[in-house]
Amino acid sequence: MKYAIVIPDGAADEPQESLGGKTPLQAAHTPAMDEIARLGVVGRSNNVPPSLPAGSDVACLSLLGYNPLEHFTGRAPLEAAAQGIELGPEDWAIRCNLVTIENQTMRDFTAGHISSEEARQLLATAQERIGSDELQFYPGVSYRNLLIYRGAKKPAPFSRDTRATPPHDLTDKSVVDDYPRGPGSDLLTRLMEQSAELFANHPVNAARRKGKMPASNIWLWGLGRAPRLTAFQQLYGVQGTMITAVDLLRGLAALVGWKRIEVPGATGYIDTDYAAKGRFAIKALPHTDLICVHVEATDEASHQGDTAAKIQALEEIDQHIVAPLHEALKKHGDYRILVSPDHPTPIRLKTHNHGAVPITIAGAGIQADAATTYDEVAAGKSSLSFEDGWRLMGYFLGKAISR
Numbered sequence: 001m002k003y004a005i006v007i008p009d010g011a012a013d014e015p016q017e018s019l020g021g022k023t024p025l026q027a028a029h030t031p032a033m034d035e036i037a038r039l040g041v042v043g044r045s046n047n048v049p050p051s052l053p054a055g056s057d058v059a060c061l062s063l064l065g066y067n068p069l070e071h072f073t074g075r076a077p078l079e080a081a082a083q084g085i086e087l088g089p090e091d092w093a094i095r096c097n098l099v100t101i102e103n104q105t106m107r108d109f110t111a112g113h114i115s116s117e118e119a120r121q122l123l124a125t126a127q128e129r130i131g132s133d134e135l136q137f138y139p140g141v142s143y144r145n146l147l148i149y150r151g152a153k154k155p156a157p158f159s160r161d162t163r164a165t166p167p168h169d170l171t172d173k174s175v176v177d178d179y180p181r182g183p184g185s186d187l188l189t190r191l192m193e194q195s196a197e198l199f200a201n202h203p204v205n206a207a208r209r210k211g212k213m214p215a216s217n218i219w220l221w222g223l224g225r226a227p228r229l230t231a232f233q234q235l236y237g238v239q240g241t242m243i244t245a246v247d248l249l250r251g252l253a254a255l256v257g258w259k260r261i262e263v264p265g266a267t268g269y270i271d272t273d274y275a276a277k278g279r280f281a282i283k284a285l286p287h288t289d290l291i292c293v294h295v296e297a298t299d300e301a302s303h304q305g306d307t308a309a310k311i312q313a314l315e316e317i318d319q320h321i322v323a324p325l326h327e328a329l330k331k332h333g334d335y336r337i338l339v340s341p342d343h344p345t346p347i348r349l350k351t352h353n354h355g356a357v358p359i360t361i362a363g364a365g366i367q368a369d370a371a372t373t374y375d376e377v378a379a380g381k382s383s384l385s386f387e388d389g390w391r392l393m394g395y396f397l398g399k400a401i402s403r
């Protein structure tokens with residue numbers, strides 16, 4: 001049996017006035033996803049418990065079949081795993097965005113999608129001036145960087161009660177009331193303020209101000225210790241492989257013991273090479289039980305509030321990933337295929353939200369329901385619903401586990 005999962009990140013949305021009351025999934029031309037709905041079932045899944053932040057970290061942990069209430073420790077530890085950064089039991093990983101804040105307003109949580117090389121230079125300055133043996137800055141990809149607190153000698157001041165707001169939740173809003181709160185928050189806030197002074201006249205920003213968003217400072221959030229997860233194969237008896245351009249998903253894959261495939265041209269952005277992702281997924285099929293293709297573009301389009309870009313991303317995913325992958329699966333004998341976003345990212349909000357996402361599953365042993373399309377409205381009519389989204393994996397694999 002072969003399994004395939006396609007995750008159009010943040011694809012779930014609301015009816016849009018500009019689309020005549022249709023959701024982006026309804027408006028997009030997605031014959032391959034609709035075929036899965038026609039051959040199989042549609043339903044709903046809720047990947048983010050109300051008590052946890054609505055983000056890809058919690059949602060994807062859930063989508064991969066792990067109860068986030070039991071296992072979620074924060075986003076940054078997952079990204080540290082992706083980069084191969086070892087975390088000791090006393091260490092904390094902290095997400096270190098490069099952002100553009102002007103007049104205390106979050107203009108851009110990506111600092112204009114700053115290049116990795118520029119980010120590396122800014123983080124080198126931060127390490128030199130405000131880093132230490134305890135505080136280590138690790139450059140990642142573009143605006144997505146990490147700060148690691150090494151707590152072996154001097155225990156970290158943070159706890160599970162430390163709160164820090166994701167910068168993508170603050171787009172175009174005042175940041176004044178959203179600095180970190182709780183244990184250790186004064187340290188985080190101080191570092192963010194110090195970075196603003198360090199970056200103000202930094203050569204990287206002097207160059208960027210000629211037409212690009214400067215990286216005004218670091219924004220620290222998503223902190224946590226390393227989670228300890230039982231290997232997916234041990235839990236579900238299936239070997240998984242992940243294709244993604246996003247560190248968070250790479251980290252999740254690493255922590256659950258999945259293989260990872262890097263696809264050239266996969267950018268984690270709306271200009272990603274969809275067809276390459278589809279080709280690599282098909283190439284991986286003979287060598288894995290389960291292939292998972294994650295695409296960030298739909299989420300990015302939502303963050304930008306760009307309905308047309310979201311629809312285009314959905315159509316590209318449908319044509320270049322879902323369609324060829326489903327065709328390839330049919331040649332492999334028994335298979336099951338699942339399409340599921342991790343969480344809704346409504347264009348109206350420009351950020352992630354709690355709530356159910358539409359799912360569709362087809363393949364061996366799945367009795368077709370009445371659905372003919374894959375979208376929020378069709379899913380809303382289904383009786384198939386996973387209030388605890390992490391249980392979907394057991395259903396999909398036909399291997400329910402108790403925890």
Ligand SMILES: [Zn+2]
Pocket residue numbers: 009010055056057059299342343
């Ligand atoms: Zn997401």
